[in-house]
Amino acid sequence: MIMEKLKLNIKIFFEGAYLSYVGLFRWLSPSTYLATLIFSPLTQMLFFVLIGTYAQGTDKAYFYVIGNALMNAAMSGIYGVTMSIGGDRWDGTLPYLFGAPANRMTVFLGRAFMHILNGMIGVLTGLLWGWLLFHIDYSAANPWALLLTILVTTFSTSGLGLLMGCIGLITRNVMFVNNTVYFVLLVFSGANLDLATLPSWMRIVSNYLPLTRGIASARLIIAGHSLTEVLPLLIEEFGIGLFFALLGYSLFRWFEITAKKRGTLEVF
Amino acid sequence: MSAIEVINLQREFQTTIGVFNRKKKIVPAVKGISFEIAGGELFGLLGPNGAGKTTSVKMLTTLLIPTGGTAKILGLDIVNDAEAVRPRIGFIFGGERGLYWRLNATDNLRYFASLYYLDPAVSKKRIPYLLEMVGLTDRADEKVEGYSRGMRQRLHIARALLHDPEVLFLDEPTMGLDPVGARELRQTVRNLQDEKKTILLTTHYMFEADALCQRVAVINKGEIVAMDTPSKLKDSVNDLSVVEIEVFGIPPETVEKIKTLSMVENVSVEDRDQLQLLLVHTSKGAEAIPLLISELNGLKLGKVTTREPTLEDAYVRLVGGE
Numbered sequence: 267m268i269m270e271k272l273k274l275n276i277k278i279f280f281e282g283a284y285l286s287y288v289g290l291f292r293w294l295s296p297s298t299y300l301a302t303l304i305f306s307p308l309t310q311m312l313f314f315v316l317i318g319t320y321a322q323g324t325d326k327a328y329f330y331v332i333g334n335a336l337m338n339a340a341m342s343g344i345y346g347v348t349m350s351i352g353g354d355r356w357d358g359t360l361p362y363l364f365g366a367p368a369n370r371m372t373v374f375l376g377r378a379f380m381h382i383l384n385g386m387i388g389v390l391t392g393l394l395w396g397w398l399l400f401h402i403d404y405s406a407a408n409p410w411a412l413l414l415t416i417l418v419t420t421f422s423t424s425g426l427g428l429l430m431g432c433i434g435l436i437t438r439n440v441m442f443v444n445n446t447v448y449f450v451l452l453v454f455s456g457a458n459l460d461l462a463t464l465p466s467w468m469r470i471v472s473n474y475l476p477l478t479r480g481i482a483s484a485r486l487i488i489a490g491h492s493l494t495e496v497l498p499l500l501i502e503e504f505g506i507g508l509f510f511a512l513l514g515y516s517l518f519r520w521f522e523i524t525a526k527k528r529g530t531l532e533v534f
Numbered sequence: 535m536s537a538i539e540v541i542n543l544q545r546e547f548q549t550t551i552g553v554f555n556r557k558k559k560i561v562p563a564v565k566g567i568s569f570e571i572a573g574g575e576l577f578g579l580l581g582p583n584g585a586g587k588t589t590s591v592k593m594l595t596t597l598l599i600p601t602g603g604t605a606k607i608l609g610l611d612i613v614n615d616a617e618a619v620r621p622r623i624g625f626i627f628g629g630e631r632g633l634y635w636r637l638n639a640t641d642n643l644r645y646f647a648s649l650y651y652l653d654p655a656v657s658k659k660r661i662p663y664l665l666e667m668v669g670l671t672d673r674a675d676e677k678v679e680g681y682s683r684g685m686r687q688r689l690h691i692a693r694a695l696l697h698d699p700e701v702l703f704l705d706e707p708t709m710g711l712d713p714v715g716a717r718e719l720r721q722t723v724r725n726l727q728d729e730k731k732t733i734l735l736t737t738h739y740m741f742e743a744d745a746l747c748q749r750v751a752v753i754n755k756g757e758i759v760a761m762d763t764p765s766k767l768k769d770s771v772n773d774l775s776v777v778e779i780e781v782f783g784i785p786p787e788t789v790e791k792i793k794t795l796s797m798v799e800n801v802s803v804e805d806r807d808q809l810q811l812l813l814v815h816t817s818k819g820a821e822a823i824p825l826l827i828s829e830l831n832g833l834k835l836g837k838v839t840t841r842e843p844t845l846e847d848a849y850v851r852l853v854g855g856e
């Protein structure tokens with residue numbers, strides 16, 4: 267009985283992950299997908315890498331390439347996951363979702379799954395652009411350690427995305443909030459600024475954000491450090507992602523219970 | 535045991551008025567309704583817009599917590615046993631929303647089947663069966679965004695039946711459908727009745743309730759004002775006749791004047807393209823016609839007829855002409 271229930275929950279997770287991705291992810295047409303997940307990050311990378319290397323020399327190109335490639339995880343994790351959670355409100359499917367007996371945690375986490383894969387593709391594409399355009403050398407990197415870093419980082423940014431998606435259930439202007447969060451990550455995560463040069467209060471903020479340790483870890487791995495050396499960073503990055511995901515889930519449950527009490531399920 | 539048992543069910547909403555000097559206002563939407571629905575019965579809940587029909591359905595489908603009273607579905611409390619109620623009920627709300635428009639019909643049903651823990655082997659057979667039942671087999675692989683309103687509404691029915699629930703709540707299922715679509719949907723509801731489903735149908739189309747429901751309750755301003763079989767409700771207006779007069783360009787003050795006549799119980803006006811149909815509820819029958827025509831002196835008139843009252847006329851009397 268327990269095994270059957272577990273099997274069904276796994277089915278709900280994967281079926282929900284795939285179908286909600288197709289059903290709710292509004293970038294899912296070839297042209298928008300390419301523009302948002304490939305060309306937009308490319309222009310961002312060109313902008314920061316060219317400015318950075320102009321200011322600090324071409325030997326620092328790897329710093330900006332890796333930082334901006336990892337920012338793709340945030341693009342997919344925050345914007346994509348928000349669409350998949352908040353989309354139920356826009357499509358009017360929330361009453362049918364909350365009127366169904368499905369396990370809420372399975373439904374909730376399933377919404378992030380495909381975006382984690384998407385984020386990984388985005389990061390790898392970013393690294394590929396770095397190799398093609400700026401001749402970044404990845405030969406010293408342990409590929410599995412790098413993949414693990416990318417996976418953990420996309421997970422952690424998707425955790426933040428799950429929280430943002432729940433905010434999307436209670437506000438109309440979630441994209442404004444998302445843009446702000448994205449730019450906070452751009453500044454505070456160390457993607458384009460050396461954290462050591464930041465004022466102390468900014469370093470404190472960086473410590474509580476996803477992406478910060480993922481970017482640091484990726485730079486270390488590409489520089490030839492081993493997985494063991496970056497493992498503490500990855501564990502912390504995973505922990506931060508989990509914290510935001512659980513916070514998002516709590517908000518999701520709070521939203522469901524409060525909406526049923528107040529009658530605000532379909533009210534913005 | 536009744537399939538649905540509702541006892542003094544209430545729901546209030548709190549709203550705020552003003553921007554800076556905000557004041558809370560309590561709005562009662564459902565003011566203590568009670569009724570029972572037997573297993574396999576098709577029960578209609580009729581009422582004008584804002585009467586409390588949808589609020590009642592939302593409470594019974596566990597989507598809204600009542601502020602007073604209780605209700606049981608198949609013996610399970612809608613608040614305390616909500617998780618046990620959900621797999622045993624199906625529901626649809628009128629309108630086009632509530633489906634994933636970017637998915638096709640099959641994928642929509644696949645997704646909702648998983649939300650109801652439907653065994654994959656069962657859903658593999660059940661989805662084609664339901665699509666056939668609602669007449670969407672030929673369009674099953676097309677995205678829902680390309681569907682007509684009627685097709686979406688029929689897909690909603692299929693979605694609600696995925697887990698073969700014992701109790702169904704259909705909230706204004708024919709709202710906004712064209713006559714053909716509405717007729718097809720009513721036939722689908724009749725088929726469900728043949729399968730012995732317990733159905734609570736809300737509508738403000740009287741002929742629909744008359745044609746489908748075994749019993750109806752009329753709800754107005756959050757209260758049930760009558761509950762009986764459609765034929766008995768019609769009997770309650772046996773003392774009335776309805777005079778229908780086709781008239782071109784009737785001014786509102788004339789309608790108000792007719793309302794004040796002692797033999798007139800109720801007056802309504804329906805727009806019919808270039809003319810209006812004046813409906814007068816009166817106890818005098820054909821005898822009232824000369825007086826009514828004299829009140830309409832100077833206006834161009836069409837056909838004048840009298841007829842027996844319908845369920846709609848009973849409804850109009852019950853809700854006070856709203």
